[in-house]
Amino acid sequence: MVKEECKGIWVFAEQxxxxxxxxxxxxxxxxxxxxxxxxxxxxxxxVLLGDNVSGLVDTLYAYGAEQVILAENVNLKEYSARPYxxxxxxxxxxxxPSIFLFAASPIGRDVAPRVMCDLRTGLTADAIDLDVDExxxxxxxxxxxxxxxxxxxxxxxxRPQMVTVHPKVFxxxxxxxxxxxxxxxESVEVEADNDYVVLExxxxxxxxxxxxECDVLVAGGRGIKTEEDxxxxxxxxHLLGGEVACSRPLNxxxxxxxxxxxxxxxxxxxxxxxxxxxxxxxxxxxxxxxNSGCIMSINHTASAPIYDxxxxxxxxxxxxxxxxxxxxxxRRKAN
Amino acid sequence: xxxxxxxxxxxxxxxxxxxxxxxxxxxxxxESIMNPLDANAVETALQLKEKYGGTxxxxxMGPPQADEVLKxxxxxxxxxxxxxxxxxxxxxxxLATGYPLAKAAEKIGEYDLLxxxxxxxxxxxxxxxxxxxxxxxxxxVTLCGNVEIEDGWAVCERLLPDRTEKVKVKLPAxxxxxxxxxxxxxxTPINIMKALxxxxxxxxxxxxxxxxxxxxxxxxxxxxxxxxxxxxxxxDTKYFEGEPEAIAKAIADVLEAEHxx
Numbered sequence: 302m303v304k305e306e307c308k309g310i311w312v313f314a315e316q317x318x319x320x321x322x323x324x325x326x327x328x329x330x331x332x333x334x335x336x337x338x339x340x341x342x343x344x345x346x347x348v349l350l351g352d353n354v355s356g357l358v359d360t361l362y363a364y365g366a367e368q369v370i371l372a373e374n375v376n377l378k379e380y381s382a383r384p385y386x387x388x389x390x391x392x393x394x395x396x397x398p399s400i401f402l403f404a405a406s407p408i409g410r411d412v413a414p415r416v417m418c419d420l421r422t423g424l425t426a427d428a429i430d431l432d433v434d435e436x437x438x439x440x441x442x443x444x445x446x447x448x449x450x451x452x453x454x455x456x457x458x459x460r461p462q463m464v465t466v467h468p469k470v471f472x473x474x475x476x477x478x479x480x481x482x483x484x485x486x487e488s489v490e491v492e493a494d495n496d497y498v499v500l501e502x503x504x505x506x507x508x509x510x511x512x513x514e515c516d517v518l519v520a521g522g523r524g525i526k527t528e529e530d531x532x533x534x535x536x537x538x539h540l541l542g543g544e545v546a547c548s549r550p551l552n553x554x555x556x557x558x559x560x561x562x563x564x565x566x567x568x569x570x571x572x573x574x575x576x577x578x579x580x581x582x583x584x585x586x587x588x589x590x591x592n593s594g595c596i597m598s599i600n601h602t603a604s605a606p607i608y609d610x611x612x613x614x615x616x617x618x619x620x621x622x623x624x625x626x627x628x629x630x631x632r633r634k635a636n
Numbered sequence: 637x638x639x640x641x642x643x644x645x646x647x648x649x650x651x652x653x654x655x656x657x658x659x660x661x662x663x664x665x666x667e668s669i670m671n672p673l674d675a676n677a678v679e680t681a682l683q684l685k686e687k688y689g690g691t692x693x694x695x696x697m698g699p700p701q702a703d704e705v706l707k708x709x710x711x712x713x714x715x716x717x718x719x720x721x722x723x724x725x726x727x728x729x730x731l732a733t734g735y736p737l738a739k740a741a742e743k744i745g746e747y748d749l750l751x752x753x754x755x756x757x758x759x760x761x762x763x764x765x766x767x768x769x770x771x772x773x774x775x776x777v778t779l780c781g782n783v784e785i786e787d788g789w790a791v792c793e794r795l796l797p798d799r800t801e802k803v804k805v806k807l808p809a810x811x812x813x814x815x816x817x818x819x820x821x822x823x824t825p826i827n828i829m830k831a832l833x834x835x836x837x838x839x840x841x842x843x844x845x846x847x848x849x850x851x852x853x854x855x856x857x858x859x860x861x862x863x864x865x866x867x868x869x870x871x872d873t874k875y876f877e878g879e880p881e882a883i884a885k886a887i888a889d890v891l892e893a894e895h896x897x
Contacts, residue, residue: 382766386770407778407779407796407797410763411766412766414762414763414765414766414767414770415767415769415770415776417731417767418731418766418767418770418771419770421731421857422731422857423857424730424731424763425858426759426760426761426762426763427761440861443759444760445759445863446647446649447757448866449651449652449866450652450661450864450865451865452860452861452862452863452864453860453861453862453863453864454858454859454860455858455859455861456857456859458857459857494775496775496805496806497775497777497803497806498803499801499802499803500791500802500803500804501801501802502799502801502802503799504798504799505799505800517896540897541891541896541897542896553815559816560797565760573894574896584866587866594894595890595894597887597890606866611873612874613875613890614873614875614876615875615876615887616877617880617883621880622883625880625881625883626887626888628884629884629885629887629888630888630891630897633888633892
């Protein structure tokens with residue numbers, strides 16, 4: 302697409318079973334920030350695909366969409382890569398957006414690369430920040446090597462500038478009741494993909510509360526020596542009315558399930574209180590928990606990056622302090 | 637059945653540093669390995685071959701030393717290898733990476749199943765698989781666990797955060813494989829010996845029939861403007877010191893103040 306002809310910021314309004322993804326709202330809020338930095342002339346458009354989903358349009362307005370492109374078709378009822386790819390490519394070719402944002406969710410990461418490939422443009426993966434530089438260029442920040450290195454990625458000539466964005470890095474607006482905008486209803490022709498069939502779905506059974514719904518988390522990292530130590534953290538978490546979570550190494554070694562992993566490749570959390578134990582704090586981990594209310598960390602290395610985001614710290618071997626802390630809390634609870 | 641499996645060479649650690657002078661990645665002393673998730677992809681390919689018959693071709697793109705990961709793939713049991721290597725392919729973004737890989741699949745031809753790891757541990761884009769599938773116009777199933785073949789279809793377990801789907805996809809198709817899918821085997825001495833006699837190809841961009849404006853830096857819509865180490869944040873951290881019991885008391889005081897206990 303010719304750069305000069307492209308205008309507007311698009312957000313793919315991901316929905317499943319008629320429920321919008323929370324990340325849609327985060328992207329709409331960030332789109333307003335980008336719009337302002339780009340001079341205020343881009344329209345913010347939510348692109349909504351599905352079947353019988355027009356009831357979601359007002360919600361998108363409430364969270365900041367100025368325009369909604371609604372493409373309804375029975376073959377878009379459930380997400381499927383190739384029908385969604387075709388419709389998004391057709392719409393992008395018709396309206397020529399300058400920026401096209403997706404959640405870095407299983408759906409966003411499944412469809413966005415195909416759309417990008419068809420449009421012969423660039424797609425930045427799993428951005429943790431979006432900005433406009435001093436030259437007015439849209440810049441995406443992405444982590445590499447587990448977050449130890451960051452990159453600034455630009456898509457200079459091709460359009461749209463496509464990005465998948467990590468969930469929960471931006472704050473959504475408070476929804477504004479009665480907000481309205483311009484609705485564009487697109488009647489789209491699209492075949493079902495008969496070569497891709499979902500035969501059955503089984504929901505996961507989670508033990509305990511999902512970590513992104515907990516007020517208190519005790520998280521263990523690479524420095525946790527044994528599974529018995531991990532069980533102590535679990536005991537502590539339960540004493541505090543919370544759950545145990547982990548950074549990536551404890552998922553990699555199989556001690557903890559993926560759904561209990563905090564960070565870029567796991568879950569983003571925002572508890573009232575988090576205790577990080579033996580976690581050094583990669584950027585990916587920090588991005589996954591830095592907005593927590595009260596952050597406390599125990600790590601025997603004083604220079605660990607985890608302390609950069611911690612309100613409280615204790616530079617000590619966790620094996621000395623965790624048993625003492627469990628005893629102390631039990632004592633206070635007994636009184 | 638012909639299975640193509642795509643493997644990438646990555647640094648053997650997340651603990652990479654930048655040269656303070658040049659700002660480039662310091663690669664010295666950092667070993668290169670097969671991307672761990674690509675080892676899962678190879679394992680899936682080999683298990684399917686053992687169960688349903690066929691051949692497995694391992695494909696990698698990179699400088700000549702990327703051949704090491706292909707040797708490993710052959711040592712694990714793959715039948716053939718293809719190294720795509722050409723200076724003109726350097727500096728590629730994901731689009732300009734997926735394109736020559738798709739071209740290689742076309743050149744090999746008559747493929748049934750293409751397998752990638754879920755993502756590579758260096759840039760973690762998870763884009764290469766879907767881009768290859770888009771170039772070839774074939775369906776994809778990302779985030780696979782177990783995979784079976786039934787009458788020209790692959791039946792895949794798809795591991796999503798909140799659920800597992802059972803998806804049937806018509807071959808030819810591309811799948812990406814999660815770490816949970818299997819436990820990759822190690823290369824065996826006998827396979828390493830056999831690898832010496834297996835067909836091994838090295839193709840450049842011209843041999844693949846790549847359009848020059850679709851590869852390397854000219855073919856890359858996105859570019860890396862700057863790499864940097866994450867900035868230090870300034871939070872005033874209050875540190876607890878002293879004996880473990882004293883620290884435990886201080887922590888418990890904070891928990892009380894925060895109304896946690």
